[in-house]
Amino acid sequence: MSARPPRPRQAHPWAWWGWALAVAGASSFGTNPLLSVLLGLAVTAVVVARRTDDPWARSVGAYFALAGIVLAIRVVFAAVAGAGVGSTVLFTLPHLEFPEWAAGIRLGGPVTAEPLAYTAYDSLRLGLMLLCLGAANALANPKRALKSVPGALYEASVAVVIALSVAPQLVESTQRIRRAQRLRGGAPRGWRAVSAVVLPVLADAVDRSLGLAAGMEARGFARTRVATRPSSAATIALLGAMLLATFGGFLLLAASGTQERAAAAACLVVGAAGVAVGLRAAGRRLRVTRYRPDPWTPRDTALVGGGVLAFGTAALLGSTLWPAAYATMHPSTDPLVWPQLHPAMALILVGALVPLAVTSAPTAAGRP
Numbered sequence: 001m002s003a004r005p006p007r008p009r010q011a012h013p014w015a016w017w018g019w020a021l022a023v024a025g026a027s028s029f030g031t032n033p034l035l036s037v038l039l040g041l042a043v044t045a046v047v048v049a050r051r052t053d054d055p056w057a058r059s060v061g062a063y064f065a066l067a068g069i070v071l072a073i074r075v076v077f078a079a080v081a082g083a084g085v086g087s088t089v090l091f092t093l094p095h096l097e098f099p100e101w102a103a104g105i106r107l108g109g110p111v112t113a114e115p116l117a118y119t120a121y122d123s124l125r126l127g128l129m130l131l132c133l134g135a136a137n138a139l140a141n142p143k144r145a146l147k148s149v150p151g152a153l154y155e156a157s158v159a160v161v162i163a164l165s166v167a168p169q170l171v172e173s174t175q176r177i178r179r180a181q182r183l184r185g186g187a188p189r190g191w192r193a194v195s196a197v198v199l200p201v202l203a204d205a206v207d208r209s210l211g212l213a214a215g216m217e218a219r220g221f222a223r224t225r226v227a228t229r230p231s232s233a234a235t236i237a238l239l240g241a242m243l244l245a246t247f248g249g250f251l252l253l254a255a256s257g258t259q260e261r262a263a264a265a266a267c268l269v270v271g272a273a274g275v276a277v278g279l280r281a282a283g284r285r286l287r288v289t290r291y292r293p294d295p296w297t298p299r300d301t302a303l304v305g306g307g308v309l310a311f312g313t314a315a316l317l318g319s320t321l322w323p324a325a326y327a328t329m330h331p332s333t334d335p336l337v338w339p340q341l342h343p344a345m346a347l348i349l350v351g352a353l354v355p356l357a358v359t360s361a362p363t364a365a366g367r368p
Helices: 014-027 031-051 055-083 113-139 143-148 151-183 191-218 232-254 257-281 300-315 323-329 345-358
Strands: 091-094 107-112 223-224 286-288
Touching: 014 113, 014 143, 014 300, 014 345, 031 113, 031 345, 055 107, 055 113, 055 223, 107 113, 151 191, 191 286, 191 323, 232 257, 300 323
Parallel strands: none
Antiparallel strands: 091 107, 223 286
16 A cells, blocks of 8 residues: 655745735835736736635635725725816716815716726725735635744734634534524524523533643643743833834835835834844743744745745836836826836736745645
8 A cells, every 4th residue: 555645735824924915015116007907817826726725715705805895986986076187088977066165075077087097096006905915814824824923922823813713613612502402392583592592602612612721731732931031121122113114114105205115115124123033032031832833944935035026126116216117117197198017027927926836736635
């Protein structure tokens, strides 16, 4: 009897998050709708080819729906309550007159193509960011990701794992109790059914939680040991680095000029480096046992490298240092021109499609 070949190990969950966040950051450097659509197709191809059949992998459809809703709502609001600027009138809506004290508010009237195109371009960029987040949620196993967090975030990761596990356990308990009531011939209806199910479900959840906690404690699962106490200065420095990284991220999304983007990127890099150093230093005070830890392999580095390639190329093309590329990354909407693609944008698409080359398709069971 021949031995079965070992199943290929899936990519590290944080590698998927790094790739997805980098592609989302690359989409923020321009409003070219053709590039946004191509990046969306690339991310979709990666999700379809590399997602498993686990429950969280089916959540990407909700992000598609959310992106479509955002696009539709913004375009409708731009048409109904837009500024009305531009010379290309598409159609005219019934105009609603307001009193003098609300003279700045406009509803209806002529709908022009220039503001509508600008809103559509920006909405496509926002929808692509949401799609990248959905891709990370569909491709990264949340439990494996939480298992790989630094020791300093152990308590928070345990709380998140418990929160993710509560809903499936409550649904299973409710189905089991309802089935038992039907077998006994005493299945109530209406509000009596709610009261007859809620209390047994809560009691069953508490019993299962206590049993799970006792079993984990008996086996020494994730047993912790505090080595040293953290100093107040280290905690304040870590909080400051987190605030700096958050501030840099907001600035990067809102910046328009080259100098502003450079300052935002510097704040983001310095803050992220400070957070990494602070978490590593804080994690040394806590010793946590791990069951089958996920190693970081060169394939995971290549996966994140693809996202970094897309991010770096988009940052270069979206800066004013390259005027020709900047014009293609930000096509004009007043006057309205047809968007064009720059040859260097191919590197952005290559970075987004790197997972197809460095990762393998999931097995039939959907598990590593």
